[in-house]
Amino acid sequence: MINKEISKIFFEMADYLKMKEETFRSVAYNKVALSLESMEQDVEDIYNKGGLKALEDLPGVGKNIAQKIEEYIKTGKIKAYLNLKKQTPIKLDEISRIEGMGPKKAKVLFEKLGIKNIKDLEKAAKSHKIAPLFGFGEKTEKNILEGIEFLKKDKGRFLLGSIMPSVEEILEKLSSLKEIKQISIAGSTRRMKETVGDVDILVAVKPAFAEASAGKIMNFFVSLPGIVKVWGKGKTKSSVRMKHGFDVDLRIVKPESFGSALQYFTGSKEHNIATRKIAISKGLKLNEYGVFKGQKMIAGRTEQDVYKAIGLSYIAPEMREDTGEVELAQKAKLPNIIGYDDIKGDLHCHSNWDGGEHSIKEMIASAQKMGYEYIGISDHTKFLKIEKGLNEKQLLDQRKEIEKLNNDFRVLQGCEANIMPDGSLDIKDSVLAKLDFVIAGVHSAMKMPRDKMTQRIINAMKNPNVDIISHPTGRLLLKRDEYQIDFDKILRAAKEYNVVLEINSSPERLDLKDTNIKKAKEAGVKMVINTDAHHKNQLELIKFGIAQARRGWAEKKDILNTDSADKLLSYFKNAS
Known part of the structure; x- marks a missing residue:
């Protein structure tokens, strides 16, 4: 699909137009970019079937x-x-990756200092040429340098959610080949790490085709659309660079070794070292070709066989980080982690009452398509003017609409209130009390000192109307680090005040991170998995939040929205 390619261009065009202060056109391109990014259908297919007229019928497209x-x-x-x-x-796409560096600031820096890219930006900041400029100052200059250092740490990494559509498309095309018996992604992509460096794909060939088909598979692979460079092409391994910048390696293995190869190439490296040690302790050899007792291969066809042969319960790919899973698998005491179909409703969804793209009715239809039992509409509140946040009257008016829509499908009304610097909320308690639930989140003043930011969030938790803290650590992957907070102190407060922590499924956030999910679980703090959807198709991003929960070993009992709406509301009511 070329949707992502065009949406990326339109997002950039929106930024360039914003620099030129052509606000109306900028908003139009931004809106279409968001729509294309979330669209299920390939825009090229739409054009091929209906021409220019079909494109004009798309939302926001003139x-x-x-x-x-x-x-x-x-x-x-x-x-x-x-x-x-x-x-x-x-290079706006480059400079805008620095937190706080929008199109307008980039324009000023270009006009005053000739800054075109991150290299120029870093040089100017280190020379203290930015601070004296009007609208910048020493604090902004310091933040720019911190942002650049943060980017350097993750150089060469890609958001899992950004590359996954391309990976799934490659898998689909390869799966169409009759010669292929089995196929799977491997590596950090299969472990669903929040960012990945490259992508590994394994295939096993049907015995009837065997060696003769390897060349055909590799020729097909290196000729796929979207490839800009072939790094290498061989009989059993080929490597390519995709136009989005990430590399893909394809390996062909024998069917009898597919399970052991998948276990080996899925990793992690630390997990593999631990499993090999266990194999050695049992007088066995474990490698990518199988499990061997002397010269005899005793397992390798499936991963389940491989783990069983070395005396372990099967370990889900998301857990394979050598953080205790191997020891628990030896005792058959692995947690029964949440499944990808266990969520019964998404509580953090935005509508066109605020900055969302679609009506409540359209969001409901998408939730039903997901197989949910309920949806929570949680629009921004008044402090967040950029998102057209709702005031008290608008929230009460919205409640009337939601009550009318509550028929066969359950629609809950919440809001995403803003946690102000002192920990208070921007909506009156008397109105918050009338909602089904309240989400509260930090959306401003994110550079507060550690003790003050920690207390700010705890003060919000003390409000009896607050049920959920959204994106609790505030990170934006590949762009912004977490707030400076004492997370252990936050957990103790969440436990004391019965406040739920969100696992935000947005690929840019995935907040909480896996290690914090594990900490929350151990502390007995309940969580919810939400998408923070601003577009109806973004409800499908829930799989990334579930993957994050699985990486943090969360079970169904740890995640509140695996329960019915009635049980969920009962929990919130009793917790208040």
Whole structure:
């Protein structure tokens, strides 16, 4: 699908237009980019079936934007985009990765200091040329340098949620080959790590085709759309670079070794060292080809066989980080971690009452499509003006609409209130008390000292109306580190005041992280898995939050929205 490619261009065009203060056009491109990014259908298929008219029927797409989509489909380029880049030769996609560096600031720095990229930005900040500029100052300069250092730590990493659609497309195309018997992703992608470096894919060939088909599979693989470079092509391994910047390795293994190869290439390295030690202690040899007793292969066809042969219970890929899972598998005491179909409703969904794209009715339809029993509408509140946050009157008006929509499908009303610097909320308690639940989150003043930020969140937890803390540590992957907080102290307060912590499924957040989920579970603090969806198709991002919960060893009993709406509301009521 080329949706992501076009949406990336449109997001950048929106930023360039914002720099030129063409606000209306900027908003239009941003809106279409968001829609394309979340669209299930391939926009190229839509065009091939219905032409320009079909493109114009897409949400927010007028004739002008439709023509640009058509241009990209036909030529792989958009002239207007290239012209914008020429007019202002700033690497906006690069600079905007620094927290707080938006299009307008980038424009000022280009005009005053000639800064075009991160290298220029770092040089200017280290030379203290940024602080004297109007609207910047020493604090901003310091934050820029911290942001650059943060980016350097994750250089060469990609968001799991960003690359997964491309990976799934590759798997689908390879699976169409009749010669392939088995296929699976491996590596950190299969372990569902929040960021990945490259992607590993394993295939086993049907015995009837065997060696003769290896060349055909590799030829097919290196000819896939979206490949910009072939690093290497062999009989059993080929490596390519995708246009999005990440590498993919394809390995062909024998069917009898598929399980052992999958176990080996899934990793992690530390997990594999631990399992090999156990094999050795039992007089066995474990490698990518199988489990051997002397020269005899005793397992290797499936991962289950491999783990059983060395005396372990099967360990889910998300748990394979050598953080105690091997020892528990030896005793058959692994936790029964949450499954991908266990969530019964998403409580953190935005509608077009605030900054969301779709109506409550449309969000309900998407929730039903997901197989949910309920949905929670939790729009932003008034302090967050950029998201058109709702005031008290609007929340009460919205409640009337929700009550009318509550028929066969359960619709709950919440809100995502803003935690102010002193820990108070931006909505009156008398109105919060009328909602089904209240989510509270930090959306401003994120650089507070550790003790003050910790107390700020705890003060919010003390409010009897607060049920859930959203994205509790505030991180943005590959962009912004967590707030400075005492997480152990936060956990103690959450336990004391019966406040639930959110696992936010947005690929940019995945907050809580896996280690904090494990800590929350051990502390007896309940959690919910939500998507923070601003578009109806973003409800599908729940799989990334579930994967994060699995990496943190969370079980169904730890996650409140694996329960019915009635049990959920009863918990909130009794906790208040």
